[in-house]
Amino acid sequence: xxxxxxxxxxxxxxxxxxxxxxxxxxxxxxxxxxxxxxxxxxxxxxxxxxxxxxxxxxxxxxxxxxxxxxxxxxxxxxxxxxxxxxxxxxxxxxxxxxxxxxxxxxxxxxxxxxxxxxxxxxxxxxxxxxxxxxxxxxxxxxxxxxxxxxxxxxxxxxxxxxxxxxxxxxxxxxxxxxxxxxxxxxxxxxxxxxxxxxxxxxxxxxxxxxxxxxxxxxxxxxxxxxxxxxxxxxxxxxxxxxxxxxxxxxxxxxxxxxxxxxxxxxxxxxxxxxxxxxxxxxxxxxxxxxxxxxxxxxxxxxxxxxxxxxxxxxxxxxxxxxxxxxxxxxxxxxxxxxxxxxxx
Numbered sequence: 001x002x003x004x005x006x007x008x009x010x011x012x013x014x015x016x017x018x019x020x021x022x023x024x025x026x027x028x029x030x031x032x033x034x035x036x037x038x039x040x041x042x043x044x045x046x047x048x049x050x051x052x053x054x055x056x057x058x059x060x061x062x063x064x065x066x067x068x069x070x071x072x073x074x075x076x077x078x079x080x081x082x083x084x085x086x087x088x089x090x091x092x093x094x095x096x097x098x099x100x101x102x103x104x105x106x107x108x109x110x111x112x113x114x115x116x117x118x119x120x121x122x123x124x125x126x127x128x129x130x131x132x133x134x135x136x137x138x139x140x141x142x143x144x145x146x147x148x149x150x151x152x153x154x155x156x157x158x159x160x161x162x163x164x165x166x167x168x169x170x171x172x173x174x175x176x177x178x179x180x181x182x183x184x185x186x187x188x189x190x191x192x193x194x195x196x197x198x199x200x201x202x203x204x205x206x207x208x209x210x211x212x213x214x215x216x217x218x219x220x221x222x223x224x225x226x227x228x229x230x231x232x233x234x235x236x237x238x239x240x241x242x243x244x245x246x247x248x249x250x251x252x253x254x255x256x257x258x259x260x261x262x263x264x265x266x267x268x269x270x271x272x273x274x275x276x277x278x279x280x281x282x283x284x285x286x287x288x289x290x291x292x293x294x295x296x297x298x299x300x301x302x303x304x305x306x307x308x309x310x311x312x313x314x315x316x317x318x319x320x321x322x323x324x325x326x327x328x329x330x331x332x333x334x335x336x337x338x339x340x341x342x343x344x
Contacts, residue, residue, distance in 0.1 A: 014032050017192075024196075046131065058077050095193070100137075122156050139155065
């Protein structure tokens with residue numbers, strides 16, 4: 001596998017979707033742009049047709065040590081909940097089914113005991129390739145407490161409907177992950193989810209924001225150097241599918257998927273900031289734990305520290321996507337979500 005080169009970036013601009021609603025989490029979308037040089041680009045794809053996915057994978061990987069760039073083992077599941085169950089817990093879902101996916105699976109929090117956190121990113125399998133399909137938005141629990149409560153569903157915003165909005169904001173061409181290159185994305189740039197007549201269902205609560213810092217017992221067994229911004233980065237899908245096979249079923253066999261080293265978007269051009277913006281809006285509305293400016297700075301720093309797929313003409317060993325079965329050739333993904341900065 002090609003060596004990855006590290007770079008440090010600062011965020012220059014953040015565009016929140018104009019129809020984002022912090023109470024319902026509809027249109028929970030934002031775009032971060034970084035101060036990258038003209039010699040660098042992103043190489044990512046955005047899924048635009050959910051019906052093409054042979055299977056979906058929910059993946060989370062957390063950074064353990066910021067200095068050494070040591071990562072925890074990735075957590076992967078292919079289990080998703082039915083539309084009927086997702087709808088019965090959320091009117092927002094039932095009114096916008098094509099824009100959501102949900103499941104009841106979670107992983108242990110690296111910061112608090114008795115609390116679990118959802119997976120971060122959703123991938124769709126199209127033939128032998130993976131494409132970014134969605135990202136975590138919020139959770140719905142039976143009652144009011146997500147910590148220690150096993151009755152919870154986690155909702156993920158699907159990205160396809162925001163493809164043209166992303167193009168409009170960036171002013172660049174975003175590459176599509178789809179079988180049929182001739183089909184155009186017709187969803188308008190000003191698309192917004194439908195707002196339900198009633199946003200809540202009796203007995204259920206929607207919770208978003210920084211789930212790592214919900215009330216709970218601090219897990220002192222972990223290092224103080226932990227970074228709590230989870231990201232899916234450099235995930236070996238062959239190993240990931242082994243994790244799935246230990247206790248969960250999947251609709252397509254392991255042999256049907258090429259094992260991929262997926263450099264996943266810790267610093268996506270299109271990144272869905274449920275953690276960041278949900279907390280920012282909610283702290284104005286309720287007396288809750290305030291966002292720590294120092295932590296915010298560290299989170300943004302971590303997000304920008306390893307931009308997966310970024311390449312530089314000046315790098316000695318620029319990172320690239322590779323197939324585990326074809327070690328000397330770049331992975332056959334459509335080349336990029338966005339050329340963020342035009343070449344000089």
